[in-house]
Amino acid sequence: MDVGGKPAPKTRKTSWKKDPAAVKEDILEVATIAFAAHGLSGANINEIAAKTETSKRMIYYYFGDKEGLYCQVLERVYASLRSSEDKLNVAGLDPVAALRRLVHATFDAHSNAPHFIRLVMIENIHNADYLRKSEIVPQLNRSIIVKLEEVCARGKAAGQFREGANALQLHWLISAFSFYNVSNKATFSASFGGALFGRPAQEQLKAQVADMVLAAVVIGYDPVAWGADQSD
Amino acid sequence: MDVGGKPAPKTRKTSWKKDPAAVKEDILEVATIAFAAHGLSGANINEIAAKTETSKRMIYYYFGDKEGLYCQVLERVYASLRSSEDKLNVAGLDPVAALRRLVHATFDAHSNAPHFIRLVMIENIHNADYLRKSEIVPQLNRSIIVKLEEVCARGKAAGQFREGANALQLHWLISAFSFYNVSNKATFSASFGGALFGRPAQEQLKAQVADMVLAAVVIGYDPVAWGADQSD
DNA sequence: CATGAATTTAACCCACCGGTACATTTTCTT
DNA sequence: AAGAAAATGTACCGGTGGGTTAAATTCATG
Structure with a gap:
């Protein structure tokens, strides 16, 4: 149904962002630097999360696990x-x-x-x-x-x-x-x-x-x- | 006795070998493979030790810590x-x-x-x-x-x-x-x-x-x- | 506004793993 | 034989860090 796709994602109403794409981008950006710097096993999810605008939990929410995050970074x-x-x-x-x-x-x-x-x-x-x-x-x-x-x-x-x-x-x-x-x-x-x-x-x-x-x-x-x- | 310096390293008296050089070589050999395969943070000291003829304790005895081992491997x-x-x-x-x-x-x-x-x-x-x-x-x-x-x-x-x-x-x-x-x-x-x-x-x-x-x-x-x- | 799905938070869990304490055995020296 | 020094075995510690649980908040929809 309704071919036009989802309602423009830019409409933020009050406090939250509800902007998953931006959150993902933020995570990927930080993770790219971390993985590039320390490798897959060397990078630290807690550290990545800390440098993010969001939390560790969100990394797992969007990317499943460390490897999933790494793959998308790649x-x-x-x-x-x-x-x-x-x-x-x-x-x-x-x-x-x-x-x-x-x-x-x-x-x-x-x-x-x-x-x-x-x-x-x-x-x-x-x-x-x-x-x-x-x-x-x-x-x-x-x-x-x-x-x-x-x-x-x-x-x-x-x-x-x-x-x-x-x-x-x-x-x-x-x-x-x-x-x-x-x-x-x-x-x-x-x-x-x-x-x-x-x-x-x-x-x-x-x-x-x-x-x-x-x-x-x-x-x-x-x-x-x-x-x-x-x-x- | 014996002329040529140290008693031929093959003469094991009873149980031990007393051949530190060989032990170190053994460790380095195994560690080379492990570090090459998994990187510094990815390699696992317990695993390395298990593949050795000796024990984890000896790795620390001879090489101090993981980085010391890595340096010598390099x-x-x-x-x-x-x-x-x-x-x-x-x-x-x-x-x-x-x-x-x-x-x-x-x-x-x-x-x-x-x-x-x-x-x-x-x-x-x-x-x-x-x-x-x-x-x-x-x-x-x-x-x-x-x-x-x-x-x-x-x-x-x-x-x-x-x-x-x-x-x-x-x-x-x-x-x-x-x-x-x-x-x-x-x-x-x-x-x-x-x-x-x-x-x-x-x-x-x-x-x-x-x-x-x-x-x-x-x-x-x-x-x-x-x-x-x-x-x- | 009730409902439920999507999104986010905070606190927690626990296995793994680098490293150590301490005792013990073997060898070397004399 | 004795004592020092080198080498080794065993058992353990504790923090790190990947991953989870459960509840809360936001948003779209009727």
Whole structure:
């Protein structure tokens, strides 16, 4: 009955909010930070609840248990990163420029999404047990592959890309750089110093990485960034 | 009596062993697996103790507390990986071949050291707080940089490598591939399928990665592996 | 306003687990 | 043999923290 859906959820009458969506969002926001900081077993539900506008009981009311909360945090953060990737439009660009733009954007997106990185690290510690249960994540991830496939196809059609160029492998390559750069910053710095993680070094790294990817895919590409400054 | 120092550790008189080193090793071995599997907070001391030849009491006797145990596990696993790297001798090889060999070896070493990978991941979750306290790890890590520097120097002297080639950046590149390939296997497979993680695909990936690194560093290098099979 | 469903509060429970107390056994030294 | 020191066994503690119980409050609806 009544197709129009529920009455606009914004109408708060007197004292209470009765705004479940907002409460859930609040919990997810806090939980994201907590799980990203301490992991699944390391995060503390009481602490999470304390930083919330609501109470521990509500966490269990809406999410069932700790794992349920964790799963939704995971899905939310995946969706957020992929949506930031989707904003990128490379359809009009020359394939080489498009690919370079994609590499730069992925590198930056990872740099700017530390919560995502940490949660994926944590999920890998758990052998992706929770991610595998998700129905939305695999679908989310299609989009980046589609985008790369499209660029590859155009590059090959233009005779610029090698025939072996492969979207999945490309994504693996680009992700490896971009992910490791954030995920292993702590141990890498502890082992070798922080020289690579300052502003200029990161820009140079980004340019070099793009150059490497292009050199791998583009026929006769002549890398320029290695040892030189390069901007987009 | 007896010459050679302590009485051969095998001579058990009556009941006890009196072999603290072996007991510690046993504990570290079990703890490595446990911490790698569940993380610092996730691992359970009682469980670790149960899988040991000895008792929980001994863990605290030798390692003080959980964190003390974790730290020694971490150092042990770092030492193990680096020592496997040290076995590799590239001094006699042409710089290009030497670098390719180094990439391949690093890739394989990471593939074959899942415990190391997981513990480094876990340590990154903890912002390398424990690694930073270690005195031996930074020293261990010098050796790989030294080796790369030596190859770079030879490559430049021979006019084969770009002047911008830099050992630290190279190590970062090589590690990024090799590490990500193992660390993110679970989530990557969950997201995009396991196609890249079978035997042949891994070999191809390894060859392509080596090709990319070489293309970045070697003047006028013409990549061959992208899309073709290539062995070492 | 009565009713019942949705939402929220406060107090509580209790298993688990990191860590310890204390006694005891074995080995080493002399 | 004796005593010190190292190594080990056993039993226990107590707080932490995930999860629950039951009752109260709010809101939509008739």
